[in-house]
Amino acid sequence: MRKIRSKRGFTLVELSLSIAFIAILSITIALIINDAISTYRRGLTLNQINTVGMDLVDDIRAAIQNSPASIPSVCKDEDIMGCISITKRADVELGGETIEDVPVLGAFCTGRYSYIWNTGYFFMGGDAIVDAEQAKLSGYDGGSFRLIKIRDDERAVCNSELDSENVFDGIDVAGEDVVTVLLSDDGANSLALYDFSVFEPAISDANNSAFYSMSFILGTVQGGVNVMSNGNFCTAPEDLENAGVENFDYCAINKFNFAAQANGG
Numbered sequence: 001m002r003k004i005r006s007k008r009g010f011t012l013v014e015l016s017l018s019i020a021f022i023a024i025l026s027i028t029i030a031l032i033i034n035d036a037i038s039t040y041r042r043g044l045t046l047n048q049i050n051t052v053g054m055d056l057v058d059d060i061r062a063a064i065q066n067s068p069a070s071i072p073s074v075c076k077d078e079d080i081m082g083c084i085s086i087t088k089r090a091d092v093e094l095g096g097e098t099i100e101d102v103p104v105l106g107a108f109c110t111g112r113y114s115y116i117w118n119t120g121y122f123f124m125g126g127d128a129i130v131d132a133e134q135a136k137l138s139g140y141d142g143g144s145f146r147l148i149k150i151r152d153d154e155r156a157v158c159n160s161e162l163d164s165e166n167v168f169d170g171i172d173v174a175g176e177d178v179v180t181v182l183l184s185d186d187g188a189n190s191l192a193l194y195d196f197s198v199f200e201p202a203i204s205d206a207n208n209s210a211f212y213s214m215s216f217i218l219g220t221v222q223g224g225v226n227v228m229s230n231g232n233f234c235t236a237p238e239d240l241e242n243a244g245v246e247n248f249d250y251c252a253i254n255k256f257n258f259a260a261q262a263n264g265g
Contacts, residue, residue: 056182064112071084085197088132118192119192191220194225
């Protein structure tokens, strides 16, 4: 006897359900892959920050090690001269929100070398800083900088009166005397300081040394970093367009706390 083969195929409803199931499965897989890539990117970024941050800690410690143990007080007011650090603050507009009294530039003087830094808010694009100019160094033609180091035995940087354009004036330096510590393209992501704090050093007369305690915040220029936040320090993706910044996946920051000893050399 002949076999009668069924010519019945998928119904339209069955075909629609199959397509919908495959579409949902594909979207789910795509979201998982995208989340994994995002996590991987942020992990690489944080690793870069940790590596660059530890290099910076080593650089500062080396600069302090042979600096004089006899030191002036930490500067707690911009108008007070004879200090070892200066920090200037301003308001920052980010994601439609005004963040008040954010550290935006500063200097730290060891008595051998001096560091001058500008916050990452100057480099993320747009006009994030409200009514403030970048720090500049008179006689240095390297343009805008993130973190530089100069030989400064007299702490002239921290004794300098900043004008309205934040120029550290009266310091005799040539371009070759300035070391760029933090490059604008250091690694895969663009990094910058967001704060640099130096606490009152403790002086030991017994062994003619001084002990510094300090901290700094290092982060990406991308992603809209908010160092004054109590929670997520990166601007939420939906707010990035309003903030004039992008690349939330590459946003990361870390705070480094460390100590260093000046041996009075």
